[in-house]
Amino acid sequence: MKKMDYFLNLYKKIKSELMLQYINSKKYAPEANEGWSIKKLNSLRNEFIHFQPKTWTIEVTGLPSICLDCLNVIRFCGWKSSNVLWHSTEYREKAENFLYISCSELENIKLEYEHQQTIN
Structure with a gap:
C-alpha cells in the first residue's frame, strides 16, 4: 500500500534532480530563510x-x-x-488569484505586527 510522503521529504525532492522531468523543468533553490520556514x-x-496536553505559547509575529x-x-511548484x-x-x-490574495493579506498582517512593535 502506498503512503503519502512526508512533508520534509517532499521538500527535499523539489530541490533534487527528480524535479528535472521536462526540458524546461527546474529544481527548487531556496532563498534566504525559506528552508528554515x-x-x-x-x-x-x-x-x-500530534497534540499532547501541555502549556504552549506561540509568538505569532x-x-x-x-x-x-x-x-x-x-x-515555484x-x-x-x-x-x-x-x-x-x-x-490556473x-x-x-488565491495565491496573490494570500500573499497580500499576509503582507498586511506582517506590516501591522511590525507597526505594533514600533508602538510598544
Whole structure:
C-alpha cells in the first residue's frame, strides 16, 4: 500500500534532480530563510497534529513571514518549476488569484505586527 510522503521529504525532492522531468523543468533553490520556514511550519504542524496536553505559547509575529516563505515554495511548484501542466486556464487563474490574495493579506498582517512593535 502506498503512503503519502512526508512533508520534509517532499521538500527535499523539489530541490533534487527528480524535479528535472521536462526540458524546461527546474529544481527548487531556496532563498534566504525559506528552508528554515518550511522546517518551522512542519514543526508547528506536528505539534498540532500530534497534540499532547501541555502549556504552549506561540509568538505569532513571525508567522506571516514563515507563511510567505512557504507560499513562495508553492509558487515555484505551481508555476516556476514547469512541472505542473495546467489543463484549465480558469483553474490556473483562480489558483494564481488565491495565491496573490494570500500573499497580500499576509503582507498586511506582517506590516501591522511590525507597526505594533514600533508602538510598544
